[in-house]
Amino acid sequence: MAHKIALLGFGVVGQGLAEILLEKEMELAEKEGFAAKVVAVSDLLKGSLYHPDGLDIKRLLDVVQETGKLAGYPDQDGLVRGWNSFETIRQSNADTIVEMTYTDVKTGQPAIDHCRAAFESGKHVVMSNKGPVSLAYRELSELARRNGVRWCFEGTVMSGTPTLRMPLTTLAGNEIGEVRGILNGTTNYMLTKMEEGMSYYEALAEAQALGFAEADPTSDVEGYDAQYKLTILANIVMGMPIGRDEVEREGITHLTHADIAWAKENGKRWKLLAKAAKKDGKLIAKVGLEALPLTDPLASVQGAQNAITYACDLAGPITIIGAGAGKKETGFSILIDLLNISRNQL
Numbered sequence: 001m002a003h004k005i006a007l008l009g010f011g012v013v014g015q016g017l018a019e020i021l022l023e024k025e026m027e028l029a030e031k032e033g034f035a036a037k038v039v040a041v042s043d044l045l046k047g048s049l050y051h052p053d054g055l056d057i058k059r060l061l062d063v064v065q066e067t068g069k070l071a072g073y074p075d076q077d078g079l080v081r082g083w084n085s086f087e088t089i090r091q092s093n094a095d096t097i098v099e100m101t102y103t104d105v106k107t108g109q110p111a112i113d114h115c116r117a118a119f120e121s122g123k124h125v126v127m128s129n130k131g132p133v134s135l136a137y138r139e140l141s142e143l144a145r146r147n148g149v150r151w152c153f154e155g156t157v158m159s160g161t162p163t164l165r166m167p168l169t170t171l172a173g174n175e176i177g178e179v180r181g182i183l184n185g186t187t188n189y190m191l192t193k194m195e196e197g198m199s200y201y202e203a204l205a206e207a208q209a210l211g212f213a214e215a216d217p218t219s220d221v222e223g224y225d226a227q228y229k230l231t232i233l234a235n236i237v238m239g240m241p242i243g244r245d246e247v248e249r250e251g252i253t254h255l256t257h258a259d260i261a262w263a264k265e266n267g268k269r270w271k272l273l274a275k276a277a278k279k280d281g282k283l284i285a286k287v288g289l290e291a292l293p294l295t296d297p298l299a300s301v302q303g304a305q306n307a308i309t310y311a312c313d314l315a316g317p318i319t320i321i322g323a324g325a326g327k328k329e330t331g332f333s334i335l336i337d338l339l340n341i342s343r344n345q346l
């Protein structure tokens, strides 16, 4: 039986997922026995559609890519227009809510309430929105458990790169005492381009056009996005719940071309590093700029690529490098969560 999914947010990631479902429909059915119907799309400005038998994904993509709105989707019997996110969660026949709305770096809302409403309605949630995982992990994971539903969020750290599932599954049994990495695609892309001579604003505009940046890119350039991701890693991978304010934070906005030239002359490269280490039962966590020697493996992680090293007590240091952001890559992170729910696996 096909999974019935409702999409909240039809921006870069939502459309990335829709394109994957369309392109891979046959392959997923043949190889994985997986089928998904998109029964609803609810987006703030683009509009909302619901049909209990499923919407036509190609038409959804065509109409939104041609007009920027969903209003041009053709009428049909049973089609409902205009439901907001909560009506979509509570009144649709979806079994899974896919939450891809803006990450709010202050409150995590309305995404936290989206999760609460979905779990209380007996629906799974898959999300790339970092707010709820960073700010309300304990409450929401308990609520999902009590309601017998799944909550998956692989895409919240390093998009489709298996930064969360890999340590939880393949590295199970290790204690991870330290993590060190680059966790924001936008700023890593900007630093790479600025080193090549591009201005700060040109580099930011490119990162936005490529779909890497947050709707409000202050989150990226001031280090909030990496700070959020580090709290997620602390909670999920290191078993050390910490609040966002406990993570020291610095962005890249004050970095000048003179700083970049100085690093180049001295065989170094600026990176926005995220680090957390257990010490005396506490976690010391920080996001900040560092000029790394070119011999440091993280110095060669360029563009929208990100990387993380897990210091494991049994397996030793394990580094994973891959996309930190991107339409298809983050769309894939949603797909892998859906597949794992379908396989009843973590």
Ligand SMILES: NC(=O)C1=CN([C@@H]2O[C@H](COP(=O)(O)OP(=O)(O)OC[C@H]3O[C@@H](n4cnc5c(N)ncnc54)[C@H](OP(=O)(O)O)[C@@H]3O)[C@@H](O)[C@H]2O)C=CC1
Residues within 6 Å of the ligand: 008, 009, 010, 011, 012, 013, 014, 042, 043, 044, 045, 046, 047, 085, 100, 101, 102, 103, 110, 128, 129, 130, 155, 156, 159, 211, 212, 213, 214, 215, 324, 325, 326, 327, 330
């Ligand atoms: N892009 C990436 O590479 C990655 C993104 N993420 C996260 O995934 C999420 C989506 O990112 P992305 O697709 O790039 O962002 P976009 O800004 O492209 O899309 C977000 C969409 O959500 C819609 N939206 C916002 N609030 C609501 C709401 N309350 N109800 C319904 N729809 C809403 C917006 O509507 P409208 O614009 O019409 O107002 C917009 O279409 C974000 O939380 C982001 O942090 C995570 C990993 C990587």
Ligand SMILES: N[C@@H](CC=O)C(=O)O
Residues within 6 Å of the ligand: 156, 158, 159, 183, 184, 185, 186, 187, 212, 213, 214, 220, 225, 324, 325, 326
């Ligand atoms: N804006 C974020 C998107 C992925 O989380 C980034 O650039 O890393």
